Amino acid sequence: MKIALIAHDGKKADMVHFLSGFKDELGRRDIELVATGTTGSHIEKSGFRVNKMLSGPLGGDAQIAAMAAQKELGMVIFFRDPLDKHPHEPDVQMLMRICDVHNIPLATNPASADLMFKALTHTFDGIEDD
């Protein structure tokens, strides 16, 4: 399965932290990671193999949306920063719309991504209270 990973600047550390919690589980499965450019660099530095697209503002979200439209993606994890402005907001909306059009699982925060990854890796054992 190919999984797309995208994080706005204020959420890149969250993305790396989130992924590191599933490193062993992901390594045991046939999973290919793709990411927008800068998110991909952060992920790569934390020890994952990832195929990097363009940076989001330069069209990376649009490239990932194209993959989603072509049914190449099993899920999309997109940690958006709701407290910041983004010059490419139309691309962001387009990506989320395409996921809905094609019924592709889309997590936009760590809590939902955690549930999706636990389902994927069969490690779900109940929802934890904070």
Ligand SMILES: O=C(CO)COP(=O)(O)O
């Ligand atoms: O802007 C983004 C998502 O909209 C992410 O792009 P980068 O991973 O290149 O920062």
